[in-house]
Amino acid sequence: MSANVSPRPDPYARSPRSPVALGDRVDGDTVIGFAFDPAPEAGEPGDRLLVCGEHSLVGPPSRTVPESTDPAVAVERTGPTPVHDLTGAELRPSPAGLRSGYERAVHGMGEGGVLVGGVLDELARREHATWLVGGAVRDLLAGGPEAVVRDLDFTGTAGPGELNGLPLWRRRRREGLGDYDCRVSPRLVWSASPQEFPQRRVMEYRPLNLGGFAFPTYGGGLSVDVRTRDLTFNCLYYDLHHDLLADPTGTGWVHARAVPPIMAVAYGQGDPMGLARVILRCLKFRLRMPDAEFDQAVRWADELPDDLVARIPDEGWPLLDTDWRAYVPPAHRGPRAAELAGQLGPVAKDLVTALLKRTTV
Incomplete structure (x- = not known):
């Protein structure tokens, strides 16, 4: 860049009062994310701070997110x-x-x-x-x-x-x-x-x-x-x-x-539940936008693991059932849904077949 050209101002540039963010240092610890406790102590908002070394936790820690202006907490705003x-x-x-x-x-x-x-x-x-x-x-x-x-x-x-x-x-x-x-x-x-x-x-x-x-x-x-x-x-x-x-x-x-x-x-995630939910979203928009160009979605579906349906955990099926009812109108929850799923690919058809079986059991 020429020395005579000023860089474009960053509208998201952080100030000394900006909230704590990923990559900041709080009291010397690097922030690696945030979580939420649905049952916090009285008076606490529930948001929780995750710091370096806590990737293996199985649930949110008790550490609250500090106020950006709290003088008792040292915050280095080093995050992007x-x-x-x-x-x-x-x-x-x-x-x-x-x-x-x-x-x-x-x-x-x-x-x-x-x-x-x-x-x-x-x-x-x-x-x-x-x-x-x-x-x-x-x-x-x-x-x-x-x-x-x-x-x-x-x-x-x-x-x-x-x-x-x-x-x-x-x-x-x-x-x-x-x-x-x-x-x-x-x-x-x-x-x-x-x-x-x-x-x-x-x-x-x-x-x-x-x-x-x-x-x-x-x-x-x-x-x-x-x-x-x-x-x-x-x-x-x-x-x-x-x-x-x-x-x-x-x-x-x-x-x-x-x-x-x-x-x-x-x-861009690889978890079976997330992939299954995206399949159902594809069906939703295929029904809503029948003229939409569908080829790129088909190519994505071709790369799905053949055993995706078998990988879905038992506790995940109620959520998929909810998505199924929300995305696919009753009139299409049968041969029409199976036909559209088949157009998307064999894995999508397997998922719809499994959902249809669940509704008839």
Whole structure:
């Protein structure tokens, strides 16, 4: 780079007050990730800090995540930002219409949209990064700002325990607004629902996935998180506060905007349950987008182990049953599903056959 050219400012550059992150040193120990304790002591948020030497743990430690401004804890902010390894092509200004489409969708939610905005604003005030991710970004890119947005799914650097403890909930009560219940799933998906309509989730948030432990962890960057997601056109991350679009796979932008859209798998893990769930996601979008280009998904399925179904643990089948019912409408849970699975490959057909047998037992 020429000496006369200034480097592009990093919108995610960390300050001395930024939250503790992967790669930082806390009281001399290197941070290797974060976990969540669903039953913390009274007054604790539940987020837990993992440090070097704890990869072999079987569950979250008791060590809490220190406040970024706690003077009793020495924090060396040596860790990278979540986007440190993305190229200029993979992190770009958002295209025209994405911001206005997102704002239209949130405004149309009424009080629920106020809640979503409050959560994101509070996390930004705490210097956390958050992204809208998944189908909402895909649909707004493909259909423009007037596209119908079904779900608001977010990810970011904050842990679910911190979201549970946001002062936003107390402030809403003081202002006479409705109460919301917050829940954290076993996979660390945090959600908020109106108390009177518990099934109507206003938003879902899963912190940036990490992996590599015997229990769910978070704290990775976008290039790590993306390998835990399903299809490339669902792997686009929109940051409202910086108005930036991240495409860690390098192909999600093209695949989402293609006519017809291109179905390609982003998932990069080898665990049988994760692979089986991606197969079912492929079936879901094959039914929803019958004209989509399917060849890349077929090539991915061709590389799956022949005995994948046999590797699925007994305790995993209830979750697959739930996915099956959520992704495949009742009218297609028979010959049609078997036919589509066969198009994806023999391993996919074996999985669907096993699920069909379970429903008839």
